[in-house]
Amino acid sequence: MAELNGAPVSFEALQNLALTNYGHFTSMRVEDQKVRGLSLHLDRLVRDARTVFDADLDPDRIQAYIRHAVGERTGSFVTRVTVFDPDLDLGHPAAAGRPQILVTARAAAALPAPALTVKTFPFSRDTPQVKHLALFSQLKLRRAAQLAGFDDAAFTEHDGRISEGGTWNMAFITEEDTVVWPEADVLPGVTMHLLRQAYDRTAHAPVTLDDLPAMRAAFSTNTSVGVRAITTVDDTPFDTRHPVLDTLRKLYAAVPGEQL
Incomplete structure (x- = not known):
């Protein structure tokens, strides 16, 4: 069609x-x-x-x-x-x-999508606030990540802050069950917006690679996959069965759909 x-x-x-x-x-x-x-x-x-x-x-x-x-x-x-x-x-x-x-x-892929392994690369998207068609650089890094044995690529800014994936936003779960969305120039994702509204314990703060060992879980979000657990970022492992992940999936599923 x-x-x-x-x-x-x-x-x-x-x-x-x-x-x-x-x-x-x-x-x-x-x-x-x-x-x-x-x-x-x-x-x-x-x-x-x-x-x-x-x-x-x-x-x-x-x-x-x-x-x-x-x-x-x-x-x-x-x-x-x-x-x-x-x-x-x-x-x-x-x-x-x-x-x-x-x-x-x-x-549409079945939900929940399988957990994801991620390799980071220094990269900043051009005009990140716009969901534009220029995907060459993101796909090039996705390909590089897959050739290195990972599923996908995520990006870090010039100052070391983690931002987003090529076609998805990402977030982390702390020991206190707070969901931290990286503070960086990222695409304002619709799924990210809905989850931030649905889950009360949310923060918007810088996250660097050095901060990752203190995080308990990580996930990606977009409209196709909803909430997708991340298994590893580079060599840092995360709990793909963290209870907050299941909570977020249920909250997202409960968001009422708008009629076409």
Whole structure:
């Protein structure tokens, strides 16, 4: 399923997207026609369109395109909304200002997702507040992590603070059962936002690699996996059965979905 502005997308439009790769997106796990944090996803698309294209998007129009593309499909799946300009000229990106709405879907992984091993790399994402399409650097480091025997990559800032993964936020659980979200320039994830609202014992503070041995558990979050335990960060092990992880999963599952 792939629709552009409510109609089947053309090869030419997809070719332009593939060759220029300029735009932004959001992904949502749909469960029986409902999405946790749907309004937050729509807000993200509107906000990022102003940054990327200096354009205003109508959230109701975006939702209508999603609803049309999804149709009567039931069960769990992930839908992605990509905002790009099919007429963008690589030589004249300043002319890009008519963003269009591409809606696609893929199968959703079973929950909970298996625990993750993570290798850290010094890296700062370009324009981290925007969920943009430029994933080359993140995928390059994910590949490097996997070649080194890990599942994925996480990033540290120039001053040693841990920030996020390539396509997910991360957090740590202290001995006092406080969930610490790293203080750094990271993508403001929707799942992270919902969990911070749902769990009272939350802190936002710098976390460095030297702080990791004092942490009891670690996890990643995004819309596709919810709460995913992290087994190790580099050579630091974590408890993947920590009771707070189960609490967070239950709290997230209890967040009411918004109707498409």
